[in-house]
Amino acid sequence: xxxxxxxxxxxxxxxxxxxxxxxxxxxxxxxxxxxxxxxxxxxxxxxxxxxxxxxxxxxxxxxxxxxxxxxxxxxxxxxxxxxxxxxxxxxxxxxxxxxxxxxxxxxxxxxxxxxxxxxxxxxxxxxxxxxxxxxxxxxxxxxxxxxxxxxxxxxxxxxxxxxxxxxxxxxxxxxxxxxxxxxxxxxxxxxxxxxxxxxxxxxxxxxxxxxxxxxxxxxxxxxxxxxxxxxxxxxxxxxxxxxxxxxxxxxxxxxxxxxxxxxxxxxxxxxxxxxxxxxxxxxxxxxxxxxxxxxxxxxxxxxxxxxxxxxxxxxxxxxxxxxxxxxxxxxxxxxxxxxxxxxxxxxxxxxxxxxxxxxxxxxxxxxxxxxxxxxxxxxxxxxxxxxxxxxxxxxxxxxxxxxxxxxxxxxxxxxxxxxxxxxxxxxxxxxxxxxxxxxxxxxxxxxxxxxxxxxxxxxxxxxxxxxxxxxxxxxxxxxxxxxxxxxxxxxxxxxxxxxxxxxxxxxxxxxxxxxxxxxxxxxxxxxxxxxxxxxxxxxxxxxxxxxxxxxxxxxxxxxxxxxxxxxxxxxxxxxxxxxxxxxxxxxxxxxxxxxxxxxxxxxxxxxxxxxxxxxxxxxxxxxxxxxxxxxxxxxxxxxxxxxxxxxxxxxxxxxxxxxxxxxxxxxx
Amino acid sequence: xxxxxxxxxxxxxxxxxxxxxxxxxxxxxxxxxxxxxxxxxxxxxxxxxxxxxxxxxxxxxxxxxxxxxxxxxxxxxxxxxxxxxxxxxxxxxxxxxxxxxxxxxxxxxxxxxxxxxxxxxxxxxxxxxxxxxxxxxxxxxxxxxxxxxxxxxxxxxxxxxxxxxxxxxxxxxxxxxxxxxxxxxxxxxxxxxxxxxxxxxxxxxxxxxxxxxxxxxxx
Numbered sequence: 106x107x108x109x110x111x112x113x114x115x116x117x118x119x120x121x122x123x124x125x126x127x128x129x130x131x132x133x134x135x136x137x138x139x140x141x142x143x144x145x146x147x148x149x150x151x152x153x154x155x156x157x158x159x160x161x162x163x164x165x166x167x168x169x170x171x172x173x174x175x176x177x178x179x180x181x182x183x184x185x186x187x188x189x190x191x192x193x194x195x196x197x198x199x200x201x202x203x204x205x206x207x208x209x210x211x212x213x214x215x216x217x218x219x220x221x222x223x224x225x226x227x228x229x230x231x232x233x234x235x236x237x238x239x240x241x242x243x244x245x246x247x248x249x250x251x252x253x254x255x256x257x258x259x260x261x262x263x264x265x266x267x268x269x270x271x272x273x274x275x276x277x278x279x280x281x282x283x284x285x286x287x288x289x290x291x292x293x294x295x296x297x298x299x300x301x302x303x304x305x306x307x308x309x310x311x312x313x314x315x316x317x318x319x320x321x322x323x324x325x326x327x328x329x330x331x332x333x334x335x336x337x338x339x340x341x342x343x344x345x346x347x348x349x350x351x352x353x354x355x356x357x358x359x360x361x362x363x364x365x366x367x368x369x370x371x372x373x374x375x376x377x378x379x380x381x382x383x384x385x386x387x388x389x390x391x392x393x394x395x396x397x398x399x400x401x402x403x404x405x406x407x408x409x410x411x412x413x414x415x416x417x418x419x420x421x422x423x424x425x426x427x428x429x430x431x432x433x434x435x436x437x438x439x440x441x442x443x444x445x446x447x448x449x450x451x452x453x454x455x456x457x458x459x460x461x462x463x464x465x466x467x468x469x470x471x472x473x474x475x476x477x478x479x480x481x482x483x484x485x486x487x488x489x490x491x492x493x494x495x496x497x498x499x500x501x502x503x504x505x506x507x508x509x510x511x512x513x514x515x516x517x518x519x520x521x522x523x524x525x526x527x528x529x530x531x532x533x534x535x536x537x538x539x540x541x542x543x544x545x546x547x548x549x550x551x552x553x554x555x556x557x558x559x560x561x562x563x564x565x566x567x568x569x570x571x572x573x574x575x576x577x578x579x580x581x582x583x584x585x586x587x588x589x590x591x592x593x594x595x596x597x598x599x600x601x602x603x604x605x606x607x608x609x610x611x612x613x614x615x616x617x618x619x620x621x622x623x624x625x626x627x628x629x630x631x632x633x634x635x636x637x638x639x640x641x642x643x644x645x646x647x648x649x650x651x652x653x654x655x656x657x658x659x660x661x662x663x664x665x666x667x668x669x670x671x672x673x674x675x676x677x678x679x680x681x682x683x684x685x686x687x688x689x690x691x692x693x694x695x696x697x698x699x700x701x702x703x704x705x706x707x708x709x710x711x712x713x714x715x716x717x718x719x720x721x722x723x724x725x726x727x728x729x730x731x732x733x734x735x736x737x738x739x740x741x742x743x744x745x746x747x748x749x750x751x752x753x754x755x756x757x758x759x760x761x762x763x764x765x766x767x768x769x770x771x772x773x
Numbered sequence: 774x775x776x777x778x779x780x781x782x783x784x785x786x787x788x789x790x791x792x793x794x795x796x797x798x799x800x801x802x803x804x805x806x807x808x809x810x811x812x813x814x815x816x817x818x819x820x821x822x823x824x825x826x827x828x829x830x831x832x833x834x835x836x837x838x839x840x841x842x843x844x845x846x847x848x849x850x851x852x853x854x855x856x857x858x859x860x861x862x863x864x865x866x867x868x869x870x871x872x873x874x875x876x877x878x879x880x881x882x883x884x885x886x887x888x889x890x891x892x893x894x895x896x897x898x899x900x901x902x903x904x905x906x907x908x909x910x911x912x913x914x915x916x917x918x919x920x921x922x923x924x925x926x927x928x929x930x931x932x933x934x935x936x937x938x939x940x941x942x943x944x945x946x947x948x949x950x951x952x953x954x955x956x957x958x959x960x961x962x963x964x965x966x967x968x969x970x971x972x973x974x975x976x977x978x979x980x981x982x983x984x985x986x987x988x989x990x991x992x
Contacts, residue, residue, distance in 0.1 A: 135953070136957055136958065139961070407954075409952070410913035410915075411913050411914035411915045412952070413954035416954045449952075487857065487860050489897035489898060490896035491896065506852075506856050506891070508890055508891055565956060567914070567915035568919075569918060573959070608914070641915065643918065656914075659951075
């Protein structure tokens with residue numbers, strides 16, 4: 106098999122290939138496949154065959170619109186790229202006939218582009234409309250009708266199609282319309298504005314300033330730069346269309362390991378797994394350790410319930426992660442790498458294994474890569490359902506084929522890691538950033554973010570949120586912007602109560618802190634952590650005691666049992682919480698919880714035990730009155746909450762059924 | 774069975790063990806003891822039978838050994854291969870059978886206790902054979918907030934088993950999983966590898982009926 110050469114790689118960079126004029130991409134990640142994307146792909150392939158069509162049918166990963174799975178993206182000549190959500194095999198015929206043949210968009214499936222423009226270039230061909238007011242969607246049809254009538258009146262109905270959008274990217278701003286192909290977006294459109302928009306913007310080609318939605322998209326896609334675009338199963342696609350392995354080429358031929366580390370230092374990239382240790386320092390420490398062999402490990406053991414960033418990146422853009430790992434290995438002088446991935450992510454495992462195989466066939470892995478002196482080999486190791494294996498030392502034990510019990514640090518893995526050799530462990534997202542930093546420069550990356558936290562962070566926003574999706578925003582974006590502007594706010598227009606970040610090791614952030622700018626430090630100050638990026642939205646109906654109990658139960662189940670504070674402390678804590686949530690708690694319980702939590706934080710061996718009390722402590726800190734309500738309300742109140750007939754946020758009604766209580770329980 | 778019971782010369786007794794038992798029982802009833810010549814003949818028959826069973830057993834053993842050797846050969850060169858071999862075994866059998874674990878211990882030269890130490894540490898490895906069908910409830914946080922608890926309760930009461938258990942007819946296995954990463958479709962359940970999103974507890978009966986229908990179609 107012919108291997109890739111340095112020259113070819115340079116040619117790829119110099120001459121990006123022309124895209125075919127007409128294509129459909131089906132987003133086939135686990136979420137999409139679960140929602141039926143394979144059937145959609147099969148139906149498209151069948152129709153293409155049947156009708157002898159020439160459009161290029163491509164496979165891709167996910168852009169992150171989980172709320173609309175399965176998602177496809179369609180490009181027809183002379184039209185902007187359009188995402189369709191909730192696609193079914195039955196819709197395929199319509200996509201081909203209406204969109205590709207007649208250039209007409211399909212009602213109720215279009216997801217509007219987030220690349221909103223402020224100037225109109227070229228005549229309007231399509232007008233997307235969606236009512237985002239309090240009763241979402243109720244006036245969409247009215248506006249569609251009004252615009253269509255107005256266009257007819259002016260004889261423009263043939264030229265401009267009015268389409269109901271599935272999602273328009275602006276929320277709680279009344280009726281929103283977007284003019285295609287430019288992407289000019291108007292918000293809070295009222296009935297009298299219809300004639301104005303048609304006259305001025307569509308006929309006159311002028312932007313109406315007082316309606317224009319100027320807020321740019323909050324998202325910046327660095328980690329997710331190729332997700333949903335490239336075919337995760339094709340090295341060729343990555344090389345040609347995503348300027349793949351150009352970061353590696355720059356590292357190998359245009360700099361030395363010290364310069365790579367310096368570039369990382371300039372970028373300010375910190376570990377995206379949660380702790381936020383500077384990546385360059387980790388590499389430097391591993392490099393500085395004299396040893397016959399060094400290892401680099403990619404931590405893809407994404408065990409936090411409710412987080413799926415790493416899965417999505419591994420499934421949608423595996424070569425980026427592999428390239429990042431190779432650059433890391435070059436910088437620290439490692440010749441072997443391991444991907445440690447959860448066995449529960451079969452698709453991610455399959456795609457990264459294929460990526461490794463393709464890279465090996467093309468000579469991007471093995472001896473003297475691209476004719477340099479750098480040799481590297483990568484392998485996959487499967488996790489087996491143990492949350493604690495996300496901890497560095499436990500992860501190393503698991504790769505060595507042992508129980509995943511953590512061991513005390515120091516020595517840190519950068520000194521004595523895998524098989525006693527210096528080892529650097531990096532998160533999937535961290536590694537996915539690396540090629541972008543190498544190609545575009547550390548200073549460019551450092552241009553995003555805050556003083557201490559540079560770059561962007563991917564969050565998986567789920568729970569009671571309207572659009573559950575992957576979000577990549579610059580550090581320093583506020584939680585409110587992420588939840589309300591990007592994800593459309595709380596489900597069913599209910600009131601937000603808190604956001605949970607960091608999974609079982611994190612904490613809750615109450616509504617009064619929603620304007621906090623996201624960074625490693627700011628979240629820590631609030632008693633939570635950045636974590637790997639799970640972000641859970643909770644509304645007023647969620648009981649914080651139950652949430653704390655849920656996370657604690659998780660940690661108790663996952664405790665490896667090696668050290669007493671975690672094993673015993675966690676169990677006792679859970680007993681107390683259980684007691685409280687059944688209304689059988691006593692006044693002294695809250696103080697006892699505090700003491701146990703402190704003991705666990707101070708004395709536990711590894712991060713799991715040290716952080717397990719976080720959800721309990723932070724809910725206690727911000728929602729102490731809920732615990733009080735359970736303690737004071739007794740069993741009858743607890744039953745009411747579990748039936749949903751009492752709000753967990755409010756103290757119980759002091760009726761005859763509950764015993765009279767002292768308002769300050771510490772006096773009891 | 775009754776037809777084999779009449780007292781008969783031992784010579785043409787069937788090899789069926791229930792027939793042998795019936796014969797011994799009827800002799801005991803008639804004479805109060807089993808005559809010498811009969812017991813000798815029966816024990817000869819049993820010997821023959823045992824020998825055959827042993828041969829079957831040894832053939833099974835060689836199959837197991839060959840399988841295990843294959844897995845080990847594939848991973849022999851790799852350091853820390855135990856977990857990857859266990860993954861291969863579990864993929865093949867659906868769980869890690871004791872005989873296979875014992876064979877693996879011999880093949881790798883690793884103590885059986887150490888293998889079990891690893892198997893029992895990780896949730897993913899199972900020691901019991903799975904049911905014919907599996908229903909898994911995602912218990913990730915997003916699913917939890919959107920009512921996976923209700924789904925689990927519904928499944929528990931309809932199947933009469935708790936999570937981690939299999940129905941007595943070994944047809945349906947109920948399990949929970951930490952997170953399948955389909956948080957956009959919460960709450961989600963996985964029925965025989967197919968992920969179903971936005972599940973309501975009223976739909977559970979339909980899913981189970983679907984599985985049972987599949988079972989009958991196979992039978």
